[in-house]
Amino acid sequence: MKHIRTPLAAALAGLLFSMGAQAQGISDDVVRIGVMTDMGGALSDLSGKGSAMAVRMAVEDFGGKVLGKPVEVLEVDHQNKPDVASNRAREWFDVQKVDMVTDLTNSAAALAVIDIARQKNRIAIVNGAGATRITNENCTPNSIQYAWDTYAMANGTAKAIIKKGGNTWYFLTADYAFGHQSERDVTDVINSSGGKVIGSSRHPFNASDFSSFILSAKASGAKIIGLANGGSDTINAVKSAQEFGIDPAKQNLAGLAVFITDIHGMGLKAAQGLQLTEAFYWDLNEQTRQWSRRYFDRMKKMPTAIQAANYSSTLHYLRSVKEAGTDAAPAVMAKMKSLKVNDFFAKNGTIREDGRMVHDMYLVQVKTPAESKYPWDYYKVLATIPGDEAFQPLSKSTCPLVTKK
Structure with missing residues (x-):
């Protein structure tokens, strides 16, 4: 039997073809x-x-x-x-x-x-x-x-520091989602590694004055002052630590979200010796x-x-x-x-x-001014952290999209 295509059927077919083509192409x-x-x-x-x-x-x-x-x-x-x-x-x-x-x-x-x-x-x-x-x-x-993410930073930086004896911590934490999460993730690593969190101070985002927070951290006697902040907050905290006499022989700073522009902003004299975890380094x-x-x-x-x-x-x-x-x-x-x-x-x-x-992520240490040989030569790569070790395993995930085995 011969199929007769009516004008309406032809129009519908054309519309469907057009819709299909659009779905498989670039919108707008x-x-x-x-x-x-x-x-x-x-x-x-x-x-x-x-x-x-x-x-x-x-x-x-x-x-x-x-x-x-x-x-x-x-x-x-x-x-x-x-x-x-x-x-x-x-x-x-x-x-x-x-x-x-x-x-x-x-x-x-x-x-x-x-x-x-x-x-x-x-x-x-x-x-x-x-x-x-x-x-x-x-x-x-x-x-x-x-x-x-904060889990990778915590795993890379905190584990390395704790292995070297930095087992008591005080946090300077930016008072918003990232800061809170970063402090929680690092605290989990500290607790599971036998360390101890002595205390924390929460500061406003984009704070201009870190004096009271640094003095509280100094008075705590914690071996490590964890900087659960980023950008200019991290830079200002490091500069304030220098200003208020944080003694590297007694207390060290740990950057939990530090980037190379932060090191550039601080200068090697202030940042030297700082250990941090990076996802990328230009000179790798x-x-x-x-x-x-x-x-x-x-x-x-x-x-x-x-x-x-x-x-x-x-x-x-x-x-x-x-x-x-x-x-x-x-x-x-x-x-x-x-x-x-x-x-x-x-x-x-x-x-x-x-x-x-x-x-992969990278555990790095900031060079001393004497070690830096050319502009932006800021890091010594201490270790490569494989991705499946750096990031939270799916077995610990609370994402509803993850199929639990």
């Missing part, structure tokens, strides 16, 4: 990436304009297009305020049709944005924020934590040096781990869009989790079901 004929970061506050040096530049470099290196469609990069300052971050994310997703938002320095802001991304079915790649809630109770199918090998020098040519400073991760994760996102044949979030996320990350930032990096990108 543009892939839009939004860099949401701290452009002028306490975290702007370790992220900020440098993160936006790293994303733009990745887009350029990819060719500026994916699946024949242009890639656009937008930038916005969330001012380290969760309500501002939420409002800008909604505007980006609803009005400007942003497909992926990245950087997300500041844990409170990042947690707000990944929830909006989940609601709007868009992708959020967290490079700046370190709170492990992002891949635990607040995990989503649409979000990835790519660069670092020839591949890291080549990219970092290109970045330096544009920004006149070496990249932090956050800035390098923004480049790496943007390239990984664009490759995944190309492989998926669409910018639709579920298909792209599936590709991002199936493809390994192999570039100057990570070797055989994998993105787990909880959204954690697992890669």
